[in-house]
Amino acid sequence: MKKTYGLLGRDIGYSFSKGYFADKFEKENLNCEYNNFDIKQINEVKEIFKNSNIKGLNVTIPYKEEIISYLDELDPIAKEIGAVNVIKFSSNQRLVGYNSDYYGFTESLKPLLNNNIKKAIILGTGGASKAIAYSLTQLGIAFSFISRNPDFNEMSYGDLTEDIINSHKLIINCTPLGTHPNIENHPQIPYEYITKNHVLYDLIYNPDETAFMKKGLQKGAKVSNGLKMLILQAENAWEIWNS
Numbered sequence: 255m256k257k258t259y260g261l262l263g264r265d266i267g268y269s270f271s272k273g274y275f276a277d278k279f280e281k282e283n284l285n286c287e288y289n290n291f292d293i294k295q296i297n298e299v300k301e302i303f304k305n306s307n308i309k310g311l312n313v314t315i316p317y318k319e320e321i322i323s324y325l326d327e328l329d330p331i332a333k334e335i336g337a338v339n340v341i342k343f344s345s346n347q348r349l350v351g352y353n354s355d356y357y358g359f360t361e362s363l364k365p366l367l368n369n370n371i372k373k374a375i376i377l378g379t380g381g382a383s384k385a386i387a388y389s390l391t392q393l394g395i396a397f398s399f400i401s402r403n404p405d406f407n408e409m410s411y412g413d414l415t416e417d418i419i420n421s422h423k424l425i426i427n428c429t430p431l432g433t434h435p436n437i438e439n440h441p442q443i444p445y446e447y448i449t450k451n452h453v454l455y456d457l458i459y460n461p462d463e464t465a466f467m468k469k470g471l472q473k474g475a476k477v478s479n480g481l482k483m484l485i486l487q488a489e490n491a492w493e494i495w496n497s
Contacts, residue, residue, distance in 0.1 A: 258307040259495065260289040262299065262321070262341075263314035267292070268434070270459060270484050271312050278492075296320040303349065310495035311341040312488075315430070318381030325351040335388045337381040340491045352494050355385035358487030359457075360392065366453050366476055367393075371423045375400055377441045378428035379408065382457055386426055395424065400443075411442050419447035425470075427456045432464040440465035450474035459484055 261271045267290070275288035291302050296317055302308070303324070313321050318337040322328065325341065326348040332338050338351035374390055374397040376383050383399065390397045398418075399408040409418075419425075425448075431439045448454070454470035457480040467477040 255307060257284075257286045257309045258289060258305065259286060259310045259312075260291050260302075260308065261312045261314060262291045262293065262302070262317060264293060264316055266290050266314060268460065269314075270481075271314075271488060274485070274488050275492075293317075296324070299324055306347070309343050310491070311343075312491055313339045313341060315380065315382075319384075322351060325349045327351070329353070331356065331388070335384045337384040339381075339385070339487065340494050342494055342497075352491075353385055353388075354487040354490035354494065355382060355483070356389045356392075357490045358483040358485070359386055360389040361486050362478065362480075362482035363389070363393070363455060366455070366478060367424075368451075368453075370451050371395060371453065373397065373422040374424035374426060375414075375418075375422045375443075376426050376428055377443070380428060383428040386428055386457075398422065400441075414443050416444070416447045419444060419452075420449075423451055424453045424455065427454070427458065427464075427466050430458070432456070432461075432466050433458050434460045437461050438465055440469065445469040445473065448473040448475050452476070453478075456480060457483065 261269050269290055272288055272290055279286045321338050327350045329352040332351045332353040335353045339355050340352040342350045374395050376397050377400050379399050379401045401408045404410045431441050452475040454475050454477045456464045456466050458464050459479050459481040470477045
């Protein structure tokens with residue numbers, strides 16, 4: 255009997271994970287399959303959990319936070335982050351939530367860092383941004399959230415002045431703006447203040463070079479897409495499932 259793994263999300267036909275794990279299983283000659291579980295609302299997950307062949311799931315937009323109430327247990331890091339992107343089905347079918355996003359982001363960001371980077375701006379406040387915030391805290395980098403609808407501890411896009419951009423040398427896009435097929439879209443920040451000392455990191459991986467990244471490159475900034483992060487978090491998920 256094949257072991258089943260999969261991705262839980264909404265509108266996930268484009269999924270990186272399905273292709274990545276299908277290739278991995280073939281190359282490593284593993285008797286496993288990886289399926290997309292595309293659900294319209296979170297309560298449909300109860301049916302998926304009844305499948306005893308499933309050994310582990312990844313979780314993506316928009317369920318990284320909503321999934322928590324359906325799990326039996328949280329890994330301490332996932333609990334602190336408040337978002338889950340990996341579910342392990344333990345031997346007694348207990349569902350344990352983990353977060354491998356923070357690991358993938360941290361390890362992919364480290365080569366881009368320099369001594370000038372003391373503060374970061376996180377664009378967006380969804381489930382992915384929580385893992386990014388946790389990672390930055392571990393790295394000792396202060397950060398501010400930017401939101402279209404800011405609450406008391408967030409800034410709006412209109413608040414981004416030259417001074418703020420200048421003092422925040424790392425800018426991370428956690429919004430879906432610029433994802434294929436809407437590749438002309440980008441977060442509305444004052445790119446004219448970006449310098450060669452900035453790093454612009456986009457969690458998007460399709461296209462390879464987003465409009466956000468292009469605008470950074472025009473100013474001489476270092477840029478990265480989210481592909482390396484995805485690969486690292488996927489391998490970390492595999493370790494969690496098989497530990």
